[in-house]
Amino acid sequence: MSDRDISFIFDLDGTLVDSVYQHVAAWHQALQALGIELAVWRIHRRVGMSGGLFTEILLREIGREFTPALVDELQTRHAEAYSGMAKWVRPLPGAILLLEHLTRERIPWAIATSGKLSSAKYSLQTLGVAASTVVITRDNVRRAKPDPDLFVTAASHLGSDIESAVIVGDSVWDMLAARRARGLGVGLLSGGYGQDELERAGAIRVYEDPADLLRHIDEIGGRA
Amino acid sequence: MSDRDISFIFDLDGTLVDSVYQHVAAWHQALQALGIELAVWRIHRRVGMSGGLFTEILLREIGREFTPALVDELQTRHAEAYSGMAKWVRPLPGAILLLEHLTRERIPWAIATSGKLSSAKYSLQTLGVAASTVVITRDNVRRAKPDPDLFVTAASHLGSDIESAVIVGDSVWDMLAARRARGLGVGLLSGGYGQDELERAGAIRVYEDPADLLRHIDEIGGRA
Numbered sequence: 001m002s003d004r005d006i007s008f009i010f011d012l013d014g015t016l017v018d019s020v021y022q023h024v025a026a027w028h029q030a031l032q033a034l035g036i037e038l039a040v041w042r043i044h045r046r047v048g049m050s051g052g053l054f055t056e057i058l059l060r061e062i063g064r065e066f067t068p069a070l071v072d073e074l075q076t077r078h079a080e081a082y083s084g085m086a087k088w089v090r091p092l093p094g095a096i097l098l099l100e101h102l103t104r105e106r107i108p109w110a111i112a113t114s115g116k117l118s119s120a121k122y123s124l125q126t127l128g129v130a131a132s133t134v135v136i137t138r139d140n141v142r143r144a145k146p147d148p149d150l151f152v153t154a155a156s157h158l159g160s161d162i163e164s165a166v167i168v169g170d171s172v173w174d175m176l177a178a179r180r181a182r183g184l185g186v187g188l189l190s191g192g193y194g195q196d197e198l199e200r201a202g203a204i205r206v207y208e209d210p211a212d213l214l215r216h217i218d219e220i221g222g223r224a
Numbered sequence: 225m226s227d228r229d230i231s232f233i234f235d236l237d238g239t240l241v242d243s244v245y246q247h248v249a250a251w252h253q254a255l256q257a258l259g260i261e262l263a264v265w266r267i268h269r270r271v272g273m274s275g276g277l278f279t280e281i282l283l284r285e286i287g288r289e290f291t292p293a294l295v296d297e298l299q300t301r302h303a304e305a306y307s308g309m310a311k312w313v314r315p316l317p318g319a320i321l322l323l324e325h326l327t328r329e330r331i332p333w334a335i336a337t338s339g340k341l342s343s344a345k346y347s348l349q350t351l352g353v354a355a356s357t358v359v360i361t362r363d364n365v366r367r368a369k370p371d372p373d374l375f376v377t378a379a380s381h382l383g384s385d386i387e388s389a390v391i392v393g394d395s396v397w398d399m400l401a402a403r404r405a406r407g408l409g410v411g412l413l414s415g416g417y418g419q420d421e422l423e424r425a426g427a428i429r430v431y432e433d434p435a436d437l438l439r440h441i442d443e444i445g446g447r448a
Binding site: 014021029032037039040044189191194195197 | 245269
């Protein structure tokens with residue numbers, strides 16, 4: 001493979017849009033509404049993975065029985081709470097410029113998110129992505145992150161080799177799914193994880209946010 | 225000094241009560257209301273330091289002029305937004321048991337927070353601390369964290385030597401202030417920082433939350 005085979009696959013929340021903390025608050029409210037007390041930092045460290053897996057793992061950790069009905073109820077309440085917070089969500093610094101740069105350089109790129117399209121639509125609107133953009137959501141795959149399906153499906157839609165894909169995300173679940181997909185994970189601090197956590201999960205490089213990545217894009221193959 | 229000289233000084237938000245993410249959201253809303261766009265993770269990584277210093281540093285980082293009036297306005301708006309979110313705040317797991325343990329063992333302990341009493345009162349209420357508890361707030365010192373004043377003043381009120389004090393906090397600003405005070409910093413992950421960040425800021429030990437600290441309290445001198 002050469003640099004010409006390169007493609008970029010982006011996580012959405014915390015990577016292109018500044019929405020992680022709103023998702024965390026929405027999960028916290030959904031859990032409290034059902035009488036499930038869970039410290040917020042534990043929610044933060046799970047966000048980004050599949051919503052179903054997320055709720056099952058959290059409920060198991062606190063020793064609470066979970067049924068498919070409870071998991072469904074939590075996801076519905078999270079979606080409701082999040083829709084009320086979406087007005088605070090903005091693109092992260094440099095996100096729109098970074099995507100414009102890749103488009104101009106004819107480097108294929110896609111978005112792959114563990115969220116459903118019903119939640120992701122707010123973020124996609126605020127980014128203003130073209131209708132032709134490859135966007136893979138929870139609705140398109142059998143398993144979300146940390147399984148590799150979202151990234152593999154995104155590369156396939158781009159007609160790109162996953163092994164030459166740069167997979168950009170803010171959570172350890174992105175980095176883990178990138179390794180399981182055999183792509184190259186690149187971490188961003190903009191979702192609130194520490195640099196060390198992302199590196200230990202397999203990030204080949206960590207930047208602050210999309211603006212910082214764009215300034216250093218030659219390091220990871222996105223040549224101007 | 226011997227173990228009998230030991231005392232514990234606790235930060236409040238993110239250390240004893242689960243309130244960091246609400247403070248982050250309140251700052252975010254205050255900044256957006258004044259047209260200041262700042263990514264939420266950058267706010268998260270500054271919470272815990274003096275509110276005045278916090279706002280000055282953030283405004284300087286984004287190249288925005290700040291006046292004492294703007295800093296005041298931000299702090300007022302933060303306090304208003306936070307008061308609306310305080311209903312979501314709970315003690316962190318093990319916090320009340322940990323304080324009861326120290327009281328029972330006659331180990332002196334105090335609370336020292338960068339917040340003003342007007343904001344801290346919600347957290348103190350949810351913890352149910354006795355009126356006789358030594359609580360040092362922003363109102364009692366000239367400079368808050370990362371300056372050492374809060375911790376030094378707390379040790380002084382306890383009649384304890386700061387050099388044998390165990391200073392427990394969730395942020396790098398707590399660890400930095402602990403070192404500047406010549407106390408022993410112990411970190412908790414419950415404010416959402418990574419373990420590595422706390423260790424690099426000088427934590428001699430890092431636990432998940434107050435419950436985890438209590439399980440391992442012999443490691444840091446709080447003998448049963």
